[in-house]
Amino acid sequence: YEDRGLDGFVDGTENPQGDENVRNVAIIPEGRPDAGGSYVLLQKYLHDLKKWDAVPVAEQEASVGRSKEANEEFSKDVRLPDSHLGRVNLKENGVGLKIVRRSLPFGKISGEHGLMFTAYCHTLHNIEVQLLHMFGDADGKTDLLLKHLSTAVSGAYYYAPSVERLQDL
Secondary structure, rough: OOOOOOOOOEEEOOOOHHHHHHHHOOOOOOOOOOOOOOOEEEEEEEEEEEHHHHHHHHHHHHHHEEEEOOOOOOOOOOOOOHHHHHHHHHOOOEEEEOOOEEEEEEEOOOOOEEEEEEEEOHHHHHHHHHHHHHEEOOOEOHHHHHHOOOOEEEEEEEEOOHHHHHHHO
C-alpha cells in the first residue's frame, strides 16, 4: 500500500516515521504554553487532472522532485528549486522544518477532484514557512504543483488542545 494521490505520486513521503518521532513533531512539548496540544493546518486543494495528465511524466516528476513510479527523491543538485520538494523540504540551521501530514484525496461525481490537506506541528513556524515557500512569498518562486495541478481554495490554522486540557475545562 503506497498512499498514492490522484496525481499518481506517493503522498507523505517526508512524514516522520515511528510514534515517538510523530509525537515530537506534532505535539507542543512540556514547558511551553499550550503543551500537549498541536497546531493544525487544514487546506482544500482542487486538482485539474486533465491538465495534469497532459503534462509529460518527466515534467510531472520535475514538478514534484521525485520519480513517479519508483518514488525516488531527486538529489538536490538536479531538483528544481520550484519543485514541490524544493518548496516544502526545508531546513533552518541544518534542521528540517518537519510537519506531520495527513492528506485525503477526494472526488465527486460532478468531476471535482482534489486533496484535503491536514498537517500537525508543535510550532506554527514550520507550517508558515512551508506555505510562504509554496506560494512564492519567501523568494518569488511558486510551487510547480500550483502551476500544473492544484488550486488552493480554502485554508485555516487551528489549535487542538490536549485531552487533559479539554477535561480541565
